[in-house]
Structures are given as structure tokens and as C-alpha cells.
Amino acid sequence: MSATPHVDDQLVRELIGDAVAAPSMHNAQPWRFVYHRSTRVVELFADRLRAMPTADPQGRALHIGCGAALLNLRVSAWHAGLRPVATVHSAADTAEPLATVRLERAAPHEIDYDLAGLHGAVSTRHTSRYPYAETPLPGPLRQRLADQARSEGAMLSFPSGWHLELVLDVIEDAESESGFTGDPDEQKWVRTGADASDTTRDGIPEYSLGARKREGRAPVRDFARGHAETDRGSAAFERMPQLAVVSTREDRPLDWVAAGQAMERVLLLATREGVASSFATQALERQELRWLLRDPVAGAGPVQMIMRLGYGPMGAHTPRRSVQDVLDTAP
Incomplete structure (x- = not known):
């Protein structure tokens, strides 16, 4: 974990790579991102083309999936030594982002280690449709x-x-x-x-x-x-x-x-x-x-x-679209 990382395009791609590991309804991955280099702001948009008109007519599950991606982005940013200042918006249409995340530098004592400590689970969390033991969670x-x-x-x-x-x-x-x-x-x-x-x-x-x-x-x-x-x-x-x-x-x-x-x-x-x-x-x-x-x-x-x-099998990795398919970069 770096205290003062340089926010370049490669780091942003890594952050988005973690974001898109999030679960979504039927793994439709209903999100897209725009990174603005000049302000170091990531915009998260809902991809309405990946909505579920029958099962999710209001877009509730779509928003939940995007929220999960936003959480992963925050975890990844803290792990990289950045402070993700996130703002969630009431987007009225697809032209407006659901959320924005400004990537600020953070000193080691400013890191949210509770969130940063979850980073290792981002890539290992999978949905498991197998039997579990009857052992109760403590x-x-x-x-x-x-x-x-x-x-x-x-x-x-x-x-x-x-x-x-x-x-x-x-x-x-x-x-x-x-x-x-x-x-x-x-x-x-x-x-x-x-x-x-x-x-x-x-x-x-x-x-x-x-x-x-x-x-x-x-x-x-x-x-x-x-x-x-x-x-x-x-x-x-x-x-x-x-x-x-x-x-x-x-x-x-x-x-x-x-x-x-x-x-x-x-x-x-x-x-x-x-x-x-x-x-x-x-x-x-x-x-x-x-x-x-x-x-x-x-x-x-x-x-x-x-x-x-x-407690049981942790499930298999399910596919994800590539970062280049969901991320655009602006000056």
C-alpha cells in the first residue's frame, strides 16, 4: 500500500478492474465509468441497456449493483493509498452519473484501514450455489x-x-x-x-x-x-x-x-x-x-x-467485461 501514489491511467484501470468485480443481477454488469484526468474524478453511470425490464422495472437492482461497484472502487482506492471522496447523486436520466468519486492523496494515518483491509476479498468473492454446512455463523x-x-x-x-x-x-x-x-x-x-x-x-x-x-x-x-x-x-x-x-x-x-x-x-x-x-x-x-x-x-x-x-464451497469465478469496455477517459 503506497501512501502517496501517482494517479495515472494504469492505476485508474486497476481501480476500475476491482470495481467491476462486484456482483449484479444475473451478472449483467450494468455500469460504465468516465475518468477525468484534470480533476481526478471518476464518474459512475448506470448502463440502462443492461437493465432487467421484467424483473427490475424500477431499476432498483440495477442501482444496487452499481452501489456494489462503488464500494469496491472505494476499497481499492483506500488500499492504493488514496482517499476516495464519494458523492451519490439522484440521477434523473442516463446522462447524469449515479455517483462521483474524487481521488485525493491520503497520508498513512488518514487511511480507512477497515475498508482497505477488505481489498483481498474483492477478487475472491464469488457467488456459491452449492450446499453449505448447517454450522451457524458465530x-x-x-x-x-x-x-x-x-x-x-x-x-x-x-x-x-x-x-x-x-x-x-x-x-x-x-x-x-x-x-x-x-x-x-x-x-x-x-x-x-x-x-x-x-x-x-x-x-x-x-x-x-x-x-x-x-x-x-x-x-x-x-x-x-x-x-x-x-x-x-x-x-x-x-x-x-x-x-x-x-x-x-x-x-x-x-x-x-x-x-x-x-x-x-x-x-x-x-x-x-x-x-x-x-x-x-x-x-x-x-x-x-x-x-x-x-x-x-x-x-x-x-x-x-x-x-x-x-460455510461451504466459495463458488467459481464468473466472467467480467474488460476494463476497456466499461471505462472512458477524458482530459
């Missing part, structure tokens, strides 16, 4: 994960008892309904077959689909549904999975970006601590179900993301 680790979300202006809770049963029931109903009606967004972004899986730079390749669920209640989406038969085998998943719910106080685009940053910060710490993760977004894609998922006892606000956490 209470102190759960508290640390919740603290990460709180640092980004969101709340992280771990449903249990009747609330966990309710969340699982709602997700299962949404999954069943989705399987009956079909999801054109899902069909578009799943890559089956060796040629498609090996050459794609986005979407969900066949090798990352994981095993079919033979039994258990873990909310693992079967992305191969509706595609040609895939040789994945089947497995028994957790009987009672460990879920983590990200909530915000309000439900605006600014809150969605905050939820994305909180989600990614939680996932990076979980990865660093050897905890695997996947997402359970089926119910979140239906506006009328999101209200049912919240915990009325805790008084939490709108649910933005549900994650499955546990």
Missing part, C-alpha cells in the same frame, strides 16, 4: 457483519424463528410462480453450453450454476430451468439456511445505492472470514412481496437484498 461475526452494513447507512438482520419461516415461504412461492410464468430476463442472461460458458464476458455461465437441489430449504435459484439439460448433478442443501437481510429506511434510488454498498461491504468481510454466499432475490422482484419480507417487530424498512450465508 454471534460476534454476525455483529461485525451488521456493523459493516450500518457503516453504509443500511441495516442487516438475520431472520430466525417465525420470521425465517415466513421469508422462506415467500421466496418459495415466488420461485414457483416464476417457474410457471417464465422470466425473459433470466433466460437472456444464462449461458449454457461449453462455447457460450467459455467465451462470455457477462451473464451466468453453466459452470457456476451449482448443483440441483434435491432436498432442503436453501433458497437457491435454478437458473438452468428452461435451458437445455445441463450435467450438474443434485445435492441435499441446508434444512434451515442462514439468511441475512439488507434493509434501508426509505425506498429511493439513493437508498438502493446505499444498500448495494452495504451488501458488498458485508460480502467482502464474509468472504475474508471464510463464509460463502449467494443471493435470494426471487421475492424481491415482485413489489407486492417485498413488504411481506420485512420484520415488523424490529421495525425495519424496505427489504433491498436477501443473502444466504454459510
